[in-house]
Amino acid sequence: MSSRPYAVIIGMMGAGKTRVGKEVAHMLRLPFIDADIEIEHEVGMKIPDYFDRYGEPAFREVEADVIADVLADFEGVFSLGGGAPMTPSTQRELASYIRHGGKVVYLDADPREAMERANRGGGRPMLNGDANARWKKLHAQRDPVFREVSNVHVHTHGLTPQGAAKKVIDMVSQRAVHVEGAAIDPYDVVIGEGAMNRLADVLGPKPAKIALIHTQPVQRHSDRARTLLRQGGYEVSDIVIPDAEPGKTITVANGIWERLGDEGFTRSDAVVGLGGGAATDLAGFVAATWMRGIRYVNCPTSLLAMVDASTGGKTGINTQQGKNLVGSFYTPAGVLADTTTLSSLPNDIFIEGLGEVAKSGFIRDPEILHILERHADELRLFDGQAFLGSPLEETVAELIERTVRVKAYHVSSDLKEKGLREFLNYGHTLGHAIEKLEHFRWRHGNAVAVGMVYAAELAHLLGYIDQDLVDYHRALLSALGLPISWNGGSFEDVLALMHRDKKARGNKLRFVVLDSIGHVVHLDNPPADAVEEAFRRIQH
Ligand SMILES: NC(=O)c1ccc[n+]([C@@H]2O[C@H](COP(=O)([O-])OP(=O)(O)OC[C@H]3O[C@@H](n4cnc5c(N)ncnc54)[C@H](O)[C@@H]3O)[C@@H](O)[C@H]2O)c1
Numbered sequence: 001m002s003s004r005p006y007a008v009i010i011g012m013m014g015a016g017k018t019r020v021g022k023e024v025a026h027m028l029r030l031p032f033i034d035a036d037i038e039i040e041h042e043v044g045m046k047i048p049d050y051f052d053r054y055g056e057p058a059f060r061e062v063e064a065d066v067i068a069d070v071l072a073d074f075e076g077v078f079s080l081g082g083g084a085p086m087t088p089s090t091q092r093e094l095a096s097y098i099r100h101g102g103k104v105v106y107l108d109a110d111p112r113e114a115m116e117r118a119n120r121g122g123g124r125p126m127l128n129g130d131a132n133a134r135w136k137k138l139h140a141q142r143d144p145v146f147r148e149v150s151n152v153h154v155h156t157h158g159l160t161p162q163g164a165a166k167k168v169i170d171m172v173s174q175r176a177v178h179v180e181g182a183a184i185d186p187y188d189v190v191i192g193e194g195a196m197n198r199l200a201d202v203l204g205p206k207p208a209k210i211a212l213i214h215t216q217p218v219q220r221h222s223d224r225a226r227t228l229l230r231q232g233g234y235e236v237s238d239i240v241i242p243d244a245e246p247g248k249t250i251t252v253a254n255g256i257w258e259r260l261g262d263e264g265f266t267r268s269d270a271v272v273g274l275g276g277g278a279a280t281d282l283a284g285f286v287a288a289t290w291m292r293g294i295r296y297v298n299c300p301t302s303l304l305a306m307v308d309a310s311t312g313g314k315t316g317i318n319t320q321q322g323k324n325l326v327g328s329f330y331t332p333a334g335v336l337a338d339t340t341t342l343s344s345l346p347n348d349i350f351i352e353g354l355g356e357v358a359k360s361g362f363i364r365d366p367e368i369l370h371i372l373e374r375h376a377d378e379l380r381l382f383d384g385q386a387f388l389g390s391p392l393e394e395t396v397a398e399l400i401e402r403t404v405r406v407k408a409y410h411v412s413s414d415l416k417e418k419g420l421r422e423f424l425n426y427g428h429t430l431g432h433a434i435e436k437l438e439h440f441r442w443r444h445g446n447a448v449a450v451g452m453v454y455a456a457e458l459a460h461l462l463g464y465i466d467q468d469l470v471d472y473h474r475a476l477l478s479a480l481g482l483p484i485s486w487n488g489g490s491f492e493d494v495l496a497l498m499h500r501d502k503k504a505r506g507n508k509l510r511f512v513v514l515d516s517i518g519h520v521v522h523l524d525n526p527p528a529d530a531v532e533e534a535f536r537r538i539q540h
């Protein structure tokens with residue numbers, strides 16, 4: 001493909017494909033092509049005349065050829081005729097365009113408005129006869145296909161053409177990671193400004209009631225989610241939980257179960273978890289357990305929740321005995337990582353999230369480490385208020401996408417953590433023990449950073465990696481502003497907690513260690529003196 005369209009717009013007759021497409025092109029200073037106009041040039045007559053003379057099958061053939069040509073070599077906005085995506089060869093062309101990174105936008109307008117526009121001016125052979133009845137019949141046939149062949153679905157109800165164009169641009173610029181695999185209902189993690197606008201699409205038409213579970217510090221983002229949900233026609237129960245780890249308890253979960261019961265939540269209703277990783281862990285746990293599992297969507301608002309906590313289906317709560325000891329593997333219907341929410345994120349919580357980002361670099365994607373190295377100074381100085389529209393935003397979006405891809409890779413083939421998924425636990429064996437001993441006052445990502453240095457020391461002591469790689473852990477993590485040592489407890493206490501780690505088997509410890517960057521192995525039952533010596537080395 002030499003060049004490809006910025007976006008291809010599809011939709012019903014009267015949806016505003018030409019009007020909105022032109023507006024998108026104008027805003028981005030790109031050229032615009034309307035397939036119908038192109039076809040008229042090609043055949044040298046108006047479409048209704050061509051239909052009359054040669055019939056629909058001949059028209060569809062010409063249309064498919066014109067579309068294939070434009071898709072192969074055009075850098076602008078391309079809008080298709082209403083029936084074009086019904087042609088199998090065009091469906092294949094669109095699928096290939098998407099595989100190469102293209103965006104097929106389904107412009108979904110209010111049916112009444114669309115019918116009114118479609119009837120205006122006549123000249124639509126497909127609407128001959130009772131135009132509204134024809135439109136509705138065609139809608140019933142085409143809507144499922146439009147959903148299938150598009151990868152961006154834009155509802156334009158109540159929007160001006162400019163508003164709809166802005167929405168198209170926002171949604172086209174978002175990134176998405178598709179998660180699928182055995183035992184997983186496929187879902188997307190959508191990343192970018194305005195991702196939360198997709199809430200109603202992801203929840204779908206079935207739920208009537210939504211439990212919007214969030215914490216107080218993200219109130220302004222939950223207000224936005226509530227508005228979007230109400231606009232989508234849902235009845236919203238606003239549920240505020242205690243902030244951070246105090247929200248991940250059985251008492252909090254029980255309070256929500258009681259409320260769902262009192263408010264008549266059924267199996268077809270849904271949960272939206274919005275906030276940091278603690279809130280999305282708890283919301284997922286409630287969704288997994290209410291009536292043995294209802295639909296849920298996560299709207300993560302911290303970096304750590306975007307890259308890790310909200311995306312892989314591990315839900316849970318803490319107990320007196322330790323971190324995440326009760327929970328369930330239960331995947332969300334979608335994750336909307338709206339980067340506008342990062343504008344209110346405090347610097348220290350952003351930096352904490354970099355701990356899990358670096359982890360994904362160490363275990364699988366070295367490019368993450370290169371990006372972190374190159375941008376360490378800007379990342380360490382993260383300022384939410386200056387973030388949106390800054391060059392850092394693109395860097396962070398790329399880090400989020402790459403990190404989610406690492407997560408998706410491990411989750412896809414091992415949702416229930418039989419082996420491969422355990423690699424995502426790099427740095428966590430000690431990390432979780434530190435969190436517990438610090439009564440959860442230490443942030444999770446910070447504890448994981450120290451835990452990775454510990455795992456690197458252990459791997460070095462046992463001959464898996466050389467000293468340079470241990471030093472590299474320390475240099476990179478501290479350049480990002482993450483801690484690399486801990487002095488808050490005795491080895492005996494740490495050891496006892498590491499024995500309660502979920503990777504432990506019987507009374508044998510199990511660690512995850514590197515044997516090179518991007519390559520991880522299990523380390524079962526390592527020698528006790530190495531386990532202790534590595535601990536001594538992180539105490540400086
Ligand atoms: N399920 C998983 O796979 C998984 C993965 C990693 C971490 N986790 C869990 O996630 C939790 C850590 O997540 P976290 O680091 O997000 O901590 P957190 O949920 O405690 O959030 C940290 C703080 O930031 C606030 N906050 C979040 N987003 C904000 C925003 N946009 N603006 C202002 N304040 C905001 C929160 O309210 C909280 O006060 C831990 O409980 C950890 O165990 C789970």
Ligand SMILES: O=C(O)C(=O)C[C@@H](O)[C@H](O)[C@H](O)COP(=O)(O)O
Pocket residue numbers: 308312314323324356417421422424425428502
């Ligand atoms: O998704 C996973 O699997 C992980 O291990 C990701 C970790 O980064 C995350 O902290 C997770 O919450 C740890 O889970 P746990 O099972 O060790 O409690």
